[in-house]
Amino acid sequence: KAGVTQTPRYLIKTRGQQVTLSCSPISGHRSVSWYQQTPGQGLQFLFEYFSETQRNKGNFPGRFSGRQFSNSRSEMNVSTLELGDSALYLCASSWDRGAETQYFGPGTRLLVL
Amino acid sequence: GENVEQHPSTLSVQEGDSAVIKCTYSDSASNYFPWYKQELGKRPQLIIDIRSNVGEKKDQRIAVTLNKTAKHFSLHITETQPEDSAVYFCAASKNSGYSTLTFGKGTMLLVSP
Numbered sequence: 001k002a003g004v005t006q007t008p009r010y011l012i013k014t015r016g017q018q019v020t021l022s023c024s025p026i027s028g029h030r031s032v033s034w035y036q037q038t039p040g041q042g043l044q045f046l047f048e049y050f051s052e053t054q055r056n057k058g059n060f061p062g063r064f065s066g067r068q069f070s071n072s073r074s075e076m077n078v079s080t081l082e083l084g085d086s087a088l089y090l091c092a093s094s095w096d097r098g099a100e101t102q103y104f105g106p107g108t109r110l111l112v113l
Numbered sequence: 114g115e116n117v118e119q120h121p122s123t124l125s126v127q128e129g130d131s132a133v134i135k136c137t138y139s140d141s142a143s144n145y146f147p148w149y150k151q152e153l154g155k156r157p158q159l160i161i162d163i164r165s166n167v168g169e170k171k172d173q174r175i176a177v178t179l180n181k182t183a184k185h186f187s188l189h190i191t192e193t194q195p196e197d198s199a200v201y202f203c204a205a206s207k208n209s210g211y212s213t214l215t216f217g218k219g220t221m222l223l224v225s226p
Binding site: 004033035042043044045048056058090092101102103104105106107 | 147149155156157158159162202204213214215216217218219
């Protein structure tokens with residue numbers, strides 16, 4: 001099976017702009033989680049989607065949002081970008097809700113200038 | 114919420130030596146503990162995991178031990194090789210119906226030839 005894929009892989013934006021990142025899970029996986037990775041804070045949970053519904057959300061401001069489509073592909077959006085949003089954004093898929101074993105995509109590296 | 118502490122933050126060993134990375138967790142309801150390896154510029158990859166009904170699990174040169182009473186778990190790598198050099202993350206999750214992992218801050222392992 002193909003692994004988790006994410007697009008784009010790299011992105012440069014300026015403060016105040018918005019960005020949309022995409023994640024395609026492993027075929028057959030229905031749960032997608034998003035994480036932010038920074039040198040200072042490590043890997044932090046953003047949100048989880050299952051069956052097009054957000055099931056859990058981490059401690060991030062409302063500027064961070066996401067959605068999931070009927071084919072399980074997911075997007076996350078960050079509005080009004082801030083310098084501190086520069087990070088590696090990783091998505092992970094698992095076969096079902098509550099399935100703990102997660103497989104990560106390669107990530108999207110976002111740089112906010 | 115769950116909090117995972119990981120030590121040490123960096124670990125340097127000689128090829129052939131053993132390496133041990135330790136993590137503690139705060140939520141006694143956590144029952145799934147995966148370890149991920151992340152090489153520079155790559156995605157985190159699951160290398161081993163353990164559930165709370167098991168005290169130890171081994172896969173070739175890698176082993177994980179879990180002490181539920183003390184709420185800590187450890188990764189043991191024997192006969193280290195230069196290709197083991199990477200950042201290792203521990204994580205914890207509870208069977209709450211959500212696929213949410215709480216990660217430690219990571220350990221950079223450097224194996225010198």
